[in-house]
Amino acid sequence: MANINDIAQRAGVSVATVSRVLNGNPYVSEAKRAAVQRVIEELDYTPNRMAVDLIRKETRNIGVIMPYNNNQAFDQLLHGVLNRSVEQEYSVTVLPTKYDPAKELRCLHMLKNKQLDGIILGSRSNDWDAIVPYSKYGTIVACEYTDHHEIGCAYVDRYASYLDVFQLLRDKGHSRIAFTTARGEVSNSTRLTLQAYQQIVGELPPEYHVQDCYSMEDGIRAARQLLHLNPRPSVIYANGDEVGAGIYRYAQSIGLELPGDLAIIGQENQPVGIALNLATVDHHLVSIGEQAFDLLIGKSKTKIEVPYELIIRPSI
Amino acid sequence: MANINDIAQRAGVSVATVSRVLNGNPYVSEAKRAAVQRVIEELDYTPNRMAVDLIRKETRNIGVIMPYNNNQAFDQLLHGVLNRSVEQEYSVTVLPTKYDPAKELRCLHMLKNKQLDGIILGSRSNDWDAIVPYSKYGTIVACEYTDHHEIGCAYVDRYASYLDVFQLLRDKGHSRIAFTTARGEVSNSTRLTLQAYQQIVGELPPEYHVQDCYSMEDGIRAARQLLHLNPRPSVIYANGDEVGAGIYRYAQSIGLELPGDLAIIGQENQPVGIALNLATVDHHLVSIGEQAFDLLIGKSKTKIEVPYELIIRPSI
DNA sequence: CTGAAAGCGCTAACAC
């Protein structure tokens, strides 16, 4: 590929002038501008982005950290980010971590070595203390609430959401309430779910909590564990509609009817939940992704709370 | 941030030596290596990736072009790509195009300006003639079959798949066969679906084909159009299980029973289809994504056919 | 308006 020197030479001008026409600088005579333009077309030239980035110290490329396992929730988040990035001419790099703290750190490192202008933290396996220092190299935006004033965040009040759900279930007359979560107590949502449970429902029978649930398969496994318990839970709060769908399937397969024999409520208002008419709480992940992106390119450290929404359907 | 010169100076060596220890070059005395290493840690230094990329002429970053609308199919593809990229220490940038040919060209342009080492074409709105020239700037791998020997591809034989489905439906005794597609005839899959229909079923009553279907909502709309026709189709072949789920919902809402009153078969074996027990044909999009990635980094122009799979369930 | 020249931060001959 031709470079800026080739263009300059062939157009009979200096590289500075070529650079000027490339960047729309007005201080170029019409004659030279035309000459340069012609040669550019002739040689099918385009500026090398790496060189430009190197000198500009900006890439217009951001990263989104997520575990990327079979969890549609993160796809929703990503869609939100993409919605906005497309308008703003930013490109976004997906950074899957599989919840591996070391890998997560390596992703954050891309801020330090100037590969990325900023990072949206869709998931997190490290302590904030390990993460925050990286904000010195580029903007970091989280999708969960955090106090650190170096980190902007677009979040939903998970604790309030969990409280609401458990209260709703109590109000519906449920006392044997079980639930599933993704990771164990290393995860913020799990911890908050447990807290909310304790506050509204009371002591948690350990067997009423099934971990490592991400997909429909996991939901089936969870149901297999939960539905043969004695006493059997009267309702299961699933951490995602896909997991809820798995529970639903298994419940049906052993002849349980909804919501009489078993109630189910999921999360994120995903297609499978809509199809099955499962109650759910929508944490508006797409919106979170969009707002996180806006914070990021605005280099804002604001904390934006996004409302959640209980969607009541006959499964409950 | 400190740069390589700072390190060299402080360690009392030349930049060449620093570069050598950075890149694991063996021709460095243990003493100097240790000294350099110490200063690197002291200054918390890390090499600037843009500078390295500029000189190495390689980014280890690839792009995946996809429309990114509410179509889970492309998420499957992306997951496949990510599965492999994560192992190979490549990063992947998502390039959403909304099926806009101009935007698609701008994405391909990222090859020319050296932002990307290669591109996986998950979707395509331009003619091959417009796309192929870009392969001179970087590897392009397609997820559909193409003759062009500059382009490697991981694909499923869509035509065979469509023939199979239509034949299956005929064998089941259906004669009034309707279907949905995403885009119109600009799309390859649509064109092939139409061809297969003609070959197996015969002349297509225009009202038996509903376009612009991506989501469950679209499925509902399609069903609303199709199920009040006279004669009503006895089966609908949906271009995705989510669309199928929408059709299912609407059919139920007007009292139709599956598969007696209406049969449904979808595509891609997605959670919603599993939950609803919808027959489907799995085009193994995850696998396609994985293979496409392998082709890409192997700079291979091979054509890899991935098998599809009919999954019979009681909706048919 | 225009060009010379000094970098951006790094790698890789090449010579010693």
Add this chain to the structure above:
DNA sequence: GTGTTAGCGCTTTCAG
């Protein structure tokens, strides 16, 4: 083993 030096391809003073 090690340092000098010439780039990679571009932007941006600074003079004129």
